[in-house]
Amino acid sequence: MMPSMIKSFFSRDFDYSPLHRILEIVAILSFFALVVVISARAISGLSVLGWQTAAWLVPLTAVMGYVGADFASGFVHWMGDTFGSEETPVLGERFVKPFRDHHTHPQGICEHDYVTVNGNNSIVLALYMVPIALFFTDPTQIWQLLVLAFSVTFTCGVFMTNQFHKWAHMDNPPGYIRLLQRFNLILTPTNHDFHHTAPYDTYYCITCGWLNPILERIKFFETLENVARRAFGIKTVHDQPDAARNQQA
Numbered sequence: 001m002m003p004s005m006i007k008s009f010f011s012r013d014f015d016y017s018p019l020h021r022i023l024e025i026v027a028i029l030s031f032f033a034l035v036v037v038i039s040a041r042a043i044s045g046l047s048v049l050g051w052q053t054a055a056w057l058v059p060l061t062a063v064m065g066y067v068g069a070d071f072a073s074g075f076v077h078w079m080g081d082t083f084g085s086e087e088t089p090v091l092g093e094r095f096v097k098p099f100r101d102h103h104t105h106p107q108g109i110c111e112h113d114y115v116t117v118n119g120n121n122s123i124v125l126a127l128y129m130v131p132i133a134l135f136f137t138d139p140t141q142i143w144q145l146l147v148l149a150f151s152v153t154f155t156c157g158v159f160m161t162n163q164f165h166k167w168a169h170m171d172n173p174p175g176y177i178r179l180l181q182r183f184n185l186i187l188t189p190t191n192h193d194f195h196h197t198a199p200y201d202t203y204y205c206i207t208c209g210w211l212n213p214i215l216e217r218i219k220f221f222e223t224l225e226n227v228a229r230r231a232f233g234i235k236t237v238h239d240q241p242d243a244a245r246n247q248q249a
């Protein structure tokens with residue numbers, strides 16, 4: 001993965017604005033720097049407080065961070081799949097279209113290089129990580145340590161989401177990725193297949209997919225859609241005629 005990742009930083013093979021490409025590269029590099037800062041701070045807090053102080057609390061918080069990333073991936077994906085259309089001002093082209101296109105061309109993601117796959121998530125992550133790095137500077141306070149521990153796995157999970165998603169679509173992912181999929185540590189093709197079945201209204205989470213069966217069972221997104229529709233009169237993709245919906249889905 002390393003050579004293709006480095007190669008993508010210098011590639012000119014992309015079909016969007018060069019300015020956005022530069023922003024993506026800067027955001028990816030910033031992510032690496034910020035995650036080192038946040039992790040190092042959490043480790044220094046642990047070593048001052050003593051590893052036994054937070055022996056079970058820190059790992060638990062870290063798992064919550066990863067599950068939080070899975071939830072965030074599902075929520076954002078659900079928004080992109082459900083509301084608006086490609087014609088929606090501002091967000092239509094950049095946010096809604098990629099989600100809808102992915103249903104008609106699911107294998108398209110396999111052709112995207114490292115920067116394209118991970119750039120946009122890195123840009124959004126900077127908005128979360130910069131304040132964490134600036135304001136959570138005392139890891140000897142247990143609550144700050146927990147926020148830092150949560151943030152490490154949450155941000156790594158969000159950063160890797162689209163990469164895990166891409167690997168779930170690949171016919172031949174690297175062997176170590178298959179192993180992670182087999183142990184259910186990252187999104188598996190089987191889990192994600194449920195989403196790629198019309199009408200594309202379930203299994204939205206794409207980091208590890210652990211929350212998918214739970215959210216499906218409690219009808220989480222269906223309930224949110226009903227609230228949006230009945231309480232606020234917001235139309236969703238499911239309110240459109242079948243023809244239009246299939247075109248977009």
Ligand SMILES: [Zn+2]
Nearest residue numbers: 077081099200
């Ligand atoms: Zn989708």
Ligand SMILES: [Zn+2]
Nearest residue numbers: 102106165192
């Ligand atoms: Zn997919």
